[in-house]
Amino acid sequence: MQDMIFDNNQVLAVGSEPFLSRFDLNGKILSRMPCAPQSAFSVSLHPSGVTAIGGYGGLVDVISQVRSHYCTFRCSRT
Template sequence: MKNSLCASASEDGSVKLWDLRDSNVAIHTMEPYKNEVCARPEYGKWLGCVTLDSGDDWLVCGGGPRLSMWHLRSLTATTIFDTPRACQQCVTFYQESVISAGSEPFVNHWFVNGDQKAQVPCTPTSVFSVEINPNSDNHKVLCVGGNSSQIDVCLNFGYKAFSLSFEMD
């Protein structure tokens, strides 16, 4: 059964995989900060984001440790994304790529081999949410939110089309 897994990331640096058919006990625990290539001790071991692909074969996580892709059958890191300064706070799979953002005013588009496809400037200086409209194949919209009173809207994922402003009275 596909989509039977759930992943959780934690401030203690662990990723737990849960079988949705029996969620009483985590079936696997991974600790990316212990992987030498992922570790960035100057940022700590906390994890701020995690996502699974639609087939339950791949997982991407990041935060203090570098953003990394893991093969779930072997529980090994296969790709380390070059995020030298930014701690990633949100991540999602999109088609044959990975989209992430974090403590810099950019949304990063990555090839699954770790090469950066694009870095799109955005309004928030720290991004907490990147969401894609799943309801339309013809009208995909990427929305970016963070520490700003604006939500950026990208009609073409390569640039910000406009921003929605929310101001308090």
């Protein structure tokens, strides 16, 4: 795991696999959602329920409150 945050009584975590993992507080995996970065470095949850996942290759995935994929951004140097 590279990063994790609490979301009510659950934990959202990202790391060396291309997934956003959701755990209960006892460590049981509740779900795993695929994400674009092959290795994710950070996860952020906005109060509106939107989740952003940043990782390898300058990719940022945006996921909705109902766990559907909104879009993927590629950050690049200019």
